[in-house]
Amino acid sequence: MLAALAADDAEWAPVGRPLAALRAGSTQEVSAAVRACARLAVPVVPRGAGTGLSGGANAVDDCLVLDLSRMNRVLSVDPENLLAVVQPGVVNNDLKAAVAEHGLWYPPDPASAPWSTIGGNVATNAGGLCCLKYGVTRDYVLGLEVVTGGPAGEYGTVVRLGRRTTKGVSGYDLTGLYVGSEGTLGVVTEITLRLRPAPRDQPHTVVGAFDGLVAAGRAVALCTARGLQPAALELLDRSCLSAVEEWKHLGIDAEAAALLLARVDGPGEAGVAEAAAVAAAFEEAGALWAERSTDPVEAEALFEARRLAYPALERLGPVLTEDVCVPRSAVPEMLARTEEIGTRHGVHIATIAHAGDGNLHPLLITPPGDEAARAAAQAAFEELLTAAVDLGGTVTGEHGVGLLKRDGMERELGPEVCAMQHAVKASLDPLGLFNPGKAIGEPKL
Known part of the structure; x- marks a missing residue:
């Protein structure tokens, strides 16, 4: 059981040996566990569904793995104020179904939505297909209940952060x-979320x-330059399409080197006009063909292929997953550099992307057991x-830093900003108890 709870889905991220695991059923149990761990100097590694791709939920040696998947209730839905209150173990798609019964919608939709939990989505500030137009998890989190330590009181203290109002600027x-702290500042035990009316x-x-x-x-950059804002603008290359088709037989033609999928949800004639403008931009950028699908079943199959791309490629061998994000005007150059890096290292790189917001997921695929290929992929x-x-x-645009990207994060942020982050960690978690070594890493003395 401990081994099953010790790691997430990140390929080749280091995994420690936990001392114990607790499947918590309430905030009170989490609080008691954190209090005991502080007294015994046992690190606490929070865990949801384990679908992360950066090692953020991986155990460290002699830690307590705190599994929150049993805390999976939608506590309330408030249609009048467009709110929901949930526990961290609620699966993203289950929340969507629960609020849909009230004519409401929770937009953040990572490809892992059928399995990933809201707590994990909060930990990494997950995005998804719709974030181009509707935003990421942080845009929908109004309040949190957190079990913490540090200045708030002794370890195990339960605090409530945020608000239930649309506006609010009391304090920091x-x-x-x-949101996005990857469990390094405390354990989230309840989440208050903003909702939207369901699309009509x-x-x-x-x-x-x-x-x-x-x-x-280039087509993505042109759509951006023309001010077009589809609800989703996704990219799949031929490797991804072929892997999905071989697995699920959705009837998708994988002859092109790449497909762009745009979903336009504007009302009435405005939606029709924007869809036509997107197709025109595709053609002007050099598309072999561009069409508006009139078959909703076909359209859903294409977006289902996008969601299934990662698990389909996993069937071929170990997959090291990237999550870089660049300015949208730089998408063509980043794709060119991805191809060049893959060719130079002899690494098979399949690419999917939330292309409309510049969030690219190059997937580095290696033959099982090939250590030379593994080293090339890591380089x-x-x-x-x-x-x-x-x-x-x-x-990282949405997967988090975890264990795999700490060096990259330091290159991105620089020593001064990293020092600020370490100061925040030291203030809110002076014992270094919560998910040590992840995300911001440890201060360099």
Whole structure:
């Protein structure tokens, strides 16, 4: 059991040997566990569904793995104020289904939405397909209940952060600080979320086929330059499409080098006009063809292929997953550098992307048991991080730093900003109890 709870889905991230695991059922149990761990100097590693891709939920030696998956209740839905209150173990798609019964919508939709939990989404500030237009997890978190230590009181203290109102500027934004902190500042035990009314209009899907990744990147840049804002703008290369088709037989043609999938959800004639403008931008950027799908089943199959790309490629061998994000105008150049890095290192890189917001997921695939290929993939991985930073981007758009990207984060932020982050960690977690060694790493003395 301990081994099953010791790691997330990050390939080759180091894994320690936990001392024990607790499947907590309440905030009170979490508080008691944290209090005991502080007294015994036992590190606490929070865990949700274990779907992370950066090693953020990996055990460290002699830690307590604090599994929050049993805390999986939607505590309340408030249609009048467009709010929901949930426990951290609620699965993203289960929340969507619960609020849909009230005519409401929770937009953040990572590809792992059928399995990943809201607590894990909060820990990494997850985004997804719809974040181009509707924002990421942080945009929907109004308040948190957190078991913490440090200045708030002794370890195990339960605090409430944030608000239930649309506006509020009392003090520092501590809620925003905890979103994306990867469990390094405390354990989130309850989340208050903003909701939206459910969309009423049938979205339009526009598909463009391209003879290369860079041409697809130019189409993305052109859409941005023209002020077009589809709800989603996703990229899949031929490797991804072929892997999904071989696995699921969705009837998708994988002949093109890359596909762009746009979902436009504007109302009425405005939506039709924007879909036509997106298709025109695809064609002007050099698409082999661009069409608006009139078959909702076909359109859903294409977006299902996007969601299934990662697990489909996992079937081929170990996958080291990137999560770089660059300015949208730099997408063509980042795609070109990805191809060049893969070729130079002899690494098979398949690419999927939330292309509309510049968030690229190059997937580095290696044959099982091939140590030389593994070393080449890890070298290419680091070069991709450096390339993203050089283009004005970031080493992680939504997966988190975890264990895999600490060096890349230091290159991105620089020593002064890293020192500020270490100071925040030391203030809120003076014992270094919460998820040590992850995300911001340890201060360099």
